[in-house]
Amino acid sequence: MSFIESVTSAFQSCSCGSIHHEINMKKILISDETVYREMAAFIKEQGFKKTVLVCDGSTLKSAGNKVREILESSGISVSLSLILPNHHGDVAADEKSLIQTLLETPKDTDVLVAVGSGTLHDIVRFASHQRGIPFISFPTAASVDGFTSAGAPLIVRGEKKTIQCIAPIALFTDITVLKDAPPDLAAAGFGDMLGKITSLADWKISRWMANEPYCPTGADLTKEALENCLSHLEEIAARSEKGLTVLLESLIISGLVMLVLDHSRPASGGEHHLSHYWEMDLLKRDAPQLLHGAKVGVASALLTSIYKRLIEEMNRNQEFTDPVKNSRYQQHQMKIAQTYGELPAEKQMQEWLAKVGGPTTIQELGITQELLEEALQQAHTIRDRWTGLKMKNQLRLTPQQ
Ligand SMILES: [Zn+2]
Ligand SMILES: [Zn+2]
Structure with a gap:
């Protein structure tokens, strides 16, 4: 059973009285380097022809270039939105980055692809929601549980606000990219x-x-995800393939639970x-x-x-x-x-x-x-x-x- 199916079926038997929203994601795949081809096939299956790839300087190098190359070789058009860092050298989900992404998304774009960690996803989530264009998540680090949720913490006039936007339609990632990400992520x-x-x-x-x-089901799923991380502590510490897969899967489940319950x-x-x-x-x-x-x-x-x-x-x-x-x-x-x-x-x-x-x-x-x-x-x-x-x-x- 896929992630999406197992989370969906867990909620189906919950009678807590809360509304359990449907997960509209079509695919979640954490894999080896074959993942790029799988993503290209998915994009084609959806009938998408024009994509905007949103990256920052380091995620362009770690995965963005490869995503671009394989999508283009599959006949999918790719235009790049390279988010510039702020004066501290950090990518921030602030007005500058949000406007940059909106400006660099042509009208006839079929899908946005977020290649990066949490902040980059928040920028794309906002642009995607504003423009009514779906987006695909490509995490480059197992750094946060927001990849598969709908909330985007944004910085507006120097204040952080969480805006409800949308979840990605699919998530793909290459485990080697996760392994090569900076350890603090x-x-x-x-x-x-x-x-x-x-x-x-x-x-x-x-x-x-x-x-x-x-919702007891939401609590149980989140707790199981947490316990799974604790029982694979050694592997996570060693940043082994198994450890990072468990960590990212747990973060994804936590995000999906928020998505189903529509609150965090x-x-x-x-x-x-x-x-x-x-x-x-x-x-x-x-x-x-x-x-x-x-x-x-x-x-x-x-x-x-x-x-x-x-x-x-x-x-x-x-x-x-x-x-x-x-x-x-x-x-x-x-x-x-x-x-x-x-x-x-x-x-x-x-x-x-x-x-x-x-x-x-x-x-x-x-x-x-x-x-x-x-x-x-x-x-x-x-x-x-x-x-x-x-x-x-x-x-x-x-x-x-
Ligand atoms: Zn958090
Ligand atoms: Zn429930």
Whole structure:
């Protein structure tokens, strides 16, 4: 059974009451160098003749040139949109890149092909959505779980906003390209997966505390993907073919779950809010950006300690000033404490991150203690979504009678 079929069939038997959107992707293929021919055959099968290949300088070299050569030799016309880096040397999904891609996509284009990592996909996702032209994903690194989802985090006037766009119609990648990608990208992909440890716990609690939509199948699929990464830790650390395949497959599944549920709750909780807060600070200061998954992994590790301390606080006569919240809290307190109590220790999380070569602390990321404290007090206000971070900031000591 293909990925798409197995995820689809898992949701078919779910009776949680949430809407399970159909996955409109036609094909997902992680393979050896035969993948280029498979992609060309797919494009022809769809009746597409004109493509725009969107790359950056390094992904053009790692896979773009080969994609171009094989598509052209199959009689498919290819025009190139080479996204230029910003003054930090990074490709950013900002107004400049978005407009560049829109301008470099001729009217009669049949399909866009994104060859790159997460940011490059966000640029193409936006252009594809705006122009009503489908796109094909060609990840060049196992770096993030957004390849197969519809949300595009974009930088507009210096602020990061996630815009709902569309998912690719297919995903192809060459395992050799993933192996040759810079090692910190796979470490970031692993960090994004490790973040599911806290996002899944937060999602569970959001159902009890705020009645947020919860789908046990979505939670199970995301959890299985995470556990698969943890059981292949050695291979991922060695960046073997098996390890990178497992990692990318897990990231793809996490993206597909978001696509089916049409929200990112399974994959994004308090750790993503902290990461987002740090990112906003870097943007404000015009500092170079850090890899998404690197921040998420570190944030998730430190939240496990904070959430365990939250249980201790919960045991000291705390309550919510809002009576509705307070009654929900009284009702579910035991389950909340159990959920956060079962999280792995921060040290264990750091060991996993270190094993794959990612940063493990805010110091390694270059985030100051001050910014961390600020984020711990403010990041829960970024989104109207229930998390342990929100809980920590809203629980008050019961006033003495
Ligand atoms: Zn993420
Ligand atoms: Zn469900």
